[in-house]
Amino acid sequence: MKVQVQTLDATGNGDIELNDAIFGLEPRADILHRVVTWQLEKRRGTARAARERGDVARSGKKFGRQKGGGTARHGDRRAPVFIGGGKAHGPRVRDFNPSLNKKIRTLGLKMALSSKAQGGSLIVLDTLDVAEGKTKALAAQLGKLGFGAKALVIDGDQVTNSFALASSNLKGVNVLPAIGANVYDILKHDTLVLTRAAIEKLEARFNG
Known part of the structure; x- marks a missing residue:
């Protein structure tokens, strides 16, 4: 050509x-x-991951009584509603490398x-x-x-x-x-x- x-x-x-x-x-x-x-x-x-409830370094001990405390019945401090708790449904690691x-x-x-x-x-x-x-x-x-x-x-x-x-x-x-x-x-x-x-x-x- x-x-x-x-x-x-x-x-x-x-x-x-x-x-x-x-x-x-x-x-x-x-x-x-x-x-x-x-x-x-x-x-x-690469998408960065957030720490979820199972990734947070906190005790899993139940911190209060089930009833009679005047608060919600939480299992431990890793719940997303607490400061320092795990993020609910946070982003996962995704590596785009086709x-x-x-x-x-x-x-x-x-x-x-x-x-x-x-x-x-x-x-x-x-x-x-x-x-x-x-x-x-x-x-x-x-x-x-x-x-x-x-x-x-x-x-x-x-x-x-x-x-x-x-x-x-x-x-x-x-x-x-x-x-x-x-x-x-x-x-x-x-x-x-x-x-x-x-x-x-x-x-x-x-x-x-």
Whole structure:
């Protein structure tokens, strides 16, 4: 698959041949759904448990008479109605750490990239160098490129510093290094923007 390479000035800079094994797959909704669900579950932190009646370090001895004391008939001080007692129906420990086969995760990322490439939502840029890192200059350039409402920009090992600074105040533009490319962020954005360096890193990641 051939894609035109552009510059930030919206001028052509040749073509690049994309690997069909990565950018030419037929997306499957079930695979993408499994990977996105796995990602969102992995984000959840472990729920903390509360001490219930059986977990509180207090005596189990009945502290008063059953009748004649003028109070309710409690068995011990671990009851939830007392200060320091156990919590009634408190939260239990829940560890959200699902597993997903590495082949499925890899296939899901390839299909996410393919969906953007085949849907016309992929833009390939030569570099991300922005003159003086000015937000105003970058905003004008992105308007010519047609980034859309939400765009995800993926660079090589590190995002070019001038672009990261200039785009930090632009709503709807998010940046990632190639190592951080993931299915959820790719699908969540209207446009996927890759640099030459990002494509090289992604292809090396899958081939390695």
